[in-house]
Amino acid sequence: MPISLLIALLIAFGIDLPGPEVPGSLVPFRILEAAGGVLLIAVMSFGLGGWVASRVAHAGYASGRVFRRYIQGSRLLTMAGLGIYAWIIHGVGWSGLVLSNWKLEGSILVDDLAIFAPFLLIQLATWSGLYLAERALHGARNCPPWHTYLTLKSRQAIGLTLPVILIFVLRHDVFGRLWPGWHRHPAAEPIELACLGLSILFASPLFIRLAWPTRSLPDGPLRRRLERVARRVGFRFTDFLVWDTGGMMVNACVTGVLPWFRYVLLSDALLDSLSPAEVAAVFGHEVGHVAHRHLPYFGFFFMGSLALISLAAGAISIPEAWVAGLPWIDPSDVSQATEIAEAGLLLAAAGVFFWLVFGHLSRRFERQADVFGCKVVSCGDPDCPPHFDFDEEGSPPAEGRPRPLDGLCPVGIQVFTDALSCVARHNGLDIRARSWRHGSIASRIDFLRGLQANPRGEPAFQRRVRALRATVAALLMATFAVALFTHSWELLP
Numbered sequence: 001m002p003i004s005l006l007i008a009l010l011i012a013f014g015i016d017l018p019g020p021e022v023p024g025s026l027v028p029f030r031i032l033e034a035a036g037g038v039l040l041i042a043v044m045s046f047g048l049g050g051w052v053a054s055r056v057a058h059a060g061y062a063s064g065r066v067f068r069r070y071i072q073g074s075r076l077l078t079m080a081g082l083g084i085y086a087w088i089i090h091g092v093g094w095s096g097l098v099l100s101n102w103k104l105e106g107s108i109l110v111d112d113l114a115i116f117a118p119f120l121l122i123q124l125a126t127w128s129g130l131y132l133a134e135r136a137l138h139g140a141r142n143c144p145p146w147h148t149y150l151t152l153k154s155r156q157a158i159g160l161t162l163p164v165i166l167i168f169v170l171r172h173d174v175f176g177r178l179w180p181g182w183h184r185h186p187a188a189e190p191i192e193l194a195c196l197g198l199s200i201l202f203a204s205p206l207f208i209r210l211a212w213p214t215r216s217l218p219d220g221p222l223r224r225r226l227e228r229v230a231r232r233v234g235f236r237f238t239d240f241l242v243w244d245t246g247g248m249m250v251n252a253c254v255t256g257v258l259p260w261f262r263y264v265l266l267s268d269a270l271l272d273s274l275s276p277a278e279v280a281a282v283f284g285h286e287v288g289h290v291a292h293r294h295l296p297y298f299g300f301f302f303m304g305s306l307a308l309i310s311l312a313a314g315a316i317s318i319p320e321a322w323v324a325g326l327p328w329i330d331p332s333d334v335s336q337a338t339e340i341a342e343a344g345l346l347l348a349a350a351g352v353f354f355w356l357v358f359g360h361l362s363r364r365f366e367r368q369a370d371v372f373g374c375k376v377v378s379c380g381d382p383d384c385p386p387h388f389d390f391d392e393e394g395s396p397p398a399e400g401r402p403r404p405l406d407g408l409c410p411v412g413i414q415v416f417t418d419a420l421s422c423v424a425r426h427n428g429l430d431i432r433a434r435s436w437r438h439g440s441i442a443s444r445i446d447f448l449r450g451l452q453a454n455p456r457g458e459p460a461f462q463r464r465v466r467a468l469r470a471t472v473a474a475l476l477m478a479t480f481a482v483a484l485f486t487h488s489w490e491l492l493p
C-alpha cells in the first residue's frame with residue numbers, strides 16, 4: 001500500500017474543514033499559487049532524475065552510491081510533495097475554492113476528485129521526473145517507454161488505494177443517502193467499517209490484479225515444480241501469475257485470505273534472474289507467512305492495539321495548571337492547548353509502542369517465513385549433500401525418505417540465501433541496510449547460517465516465536481477485556 005497516497009487522503013479528507021469561501025478577486029491568485037506548488041515539485045523531480053541520469057552516463061554504470069542517493073532523494077521528494085499538497089489544501093485554501101466558490105459540495109465524487117486533483121498532478125510530475133533516473137538505472141532497454149511507465153504507476157496507485165476510496169465513498173455518499181437514520185446511529189460507524197473492511201479483504205485479489213498487469217504462468221517445468229511444492233505443503237491457491245513490472249522489480253507475493261481465491265504473484269524479473277529451485281524457495285517464504293497465519297495475527301494485533309490506545313486515551317491526562325504555567329500560552333486557550341498536548345502525547349506513545357512491538361513481531365515473522373522457505377527446498381537430511389530434490393521432474397518417489405518440512409538441510413539453506421542475495425542485488429538494496437519490518441538481508445542470512453551450524457537452533461527459535469506470540473496476545477486480550485469492562489461501566493445509567 002503506498003503510504004504517501006494514504007497520507008494525502010488523510011490530508012485531504014481526514015480533517016473536516018469546509019473551508020471558507022475565497023473572495024472572488026483572489027481566486028486567480030490562489031490558483032496560481034497552487035500551480036506554483038506543483039511546478040516546484042516538477043522542477044525538483046526533474047532535477048533529481050536529470051542528476052541521476054547524468055551521473056550514470058558519466059560513470060558508464062549505476063554505482064551503489066548513486067542508487068542510494070536516488071532512493072534518499074525520491075523519499076525526500078515524496079515528503080516535499082505531501083508538504084506542498086498540505087499547504088495547497090490548508091494554506092492556499094483549495095477545499096474552500098472547490099466546495100464554496102465552485103459550489104461542488106454534496107456532489108458524489110466530483111468534489112472529492114477536485115480536492116484530490118492537485119495531489120494527482122504532484123504525483124504525475126514526480127513520476128515523470130523520476131522516470132529519467134529509472135531509465136538510467138535500469139538501462140533504456142529494460143525500461144518501458146515514458147507513457148507506459150506513467151500508466152503502470154497510475155494503475156498501481158489506483159488499484160491499491162481504490163479499497164480505501166471505496167470504503168470512504170460507500171460510507172459517506174451511498175450509505176448516508178440510502179439509510180440516513182441508520183447512518184447517524186452511534187454503532188453505525190464501527191459496524192459499517194468492519195463489514196466493508198472484511199469484504200475488501202476477501203476481494204483484495206481483485207484490486208491487486210487491477211493494480212498490476214499480470215498473466216497466468218504458462219505450463220512448463222517451473223510451473224509444474226511450483227505446483228508440486230504447493231501440493232507437498234498443502235497450500236491451496238487459484239493461480240500462479242507472472243507480474244509484469246517491465247523487468248524493474250524482483251518480487252513475489254501471495255494475495256488474498258481465502259484459499260479458493262488467492263493468487264501467487266511472481267515478478268517477471270524474479271523469474272528471469274532466479275533458478276527454478278530459488279523461485280520455489282521464494283514461493284516457500286510467501287507460503288510460510290500463510291502457514292504461520294501471520295496476517296490474521298496482525299489483524300488481531302491491530303484490534304488489540306486500538307483497545308490499548310483507547311484505554312491509554314482515558315489514562316493520559318496533563319494537569320491544566322502545567323499548561324497554564326507556560327508563558328507563551330494565552331490563558332483563554334489553556335483547555336484547548338491541554339487537549340492538543342494530550343492528543344500529541346497519546347499519538348507519540350502509540351507511535352513508539354507500534355514501532356517497537358510491531359517492528360519486532362514483524363522481523364520475527366520474516367525469519368519464520370525464511371525458515372519455511374528453506375524447509376520447502378530442503379531434503380530433511382542435516383548432513384546432505386548428496387541432496388534430494390523432491391520437486392525435480394522425474395525424480396524417484398520420496399518413500400522412505402524423511403518427510404518434507406521435517407528439517408533444514410545445508411543445500412536448502414544455501415538455495416534460499418542465494419535467492420535472498422539475488423533479490424537484494426537486483427533491487428539495488430544494500431544487504432547491510434537496516435529495515436524496520438524485515439531486518440537487514442545480511443542479518444537474515446547470518447541467522448539461517450547459524451541454524452545450519454546448530455541443529456537444535458530451529459526448534460528453539462520456533463518455541464521463542466510461539467512464546468512471543470502468546471505473550472503479546474495475552475496482554476492484548478487483557479487490555480481488550482479491561483477496555484470492554486470500563487466502556488460498559490460508562491454506559492450504565
Ligand SMILES: [Zn+2]
Pocket residue numbers: 285289366369
Ligand atoms: Zn516476507
Ligand SMILES: [Zn+2]
Pocket residue numbers: 378379380381384385386387388409410411412
Ligand atoms: Zn539437502
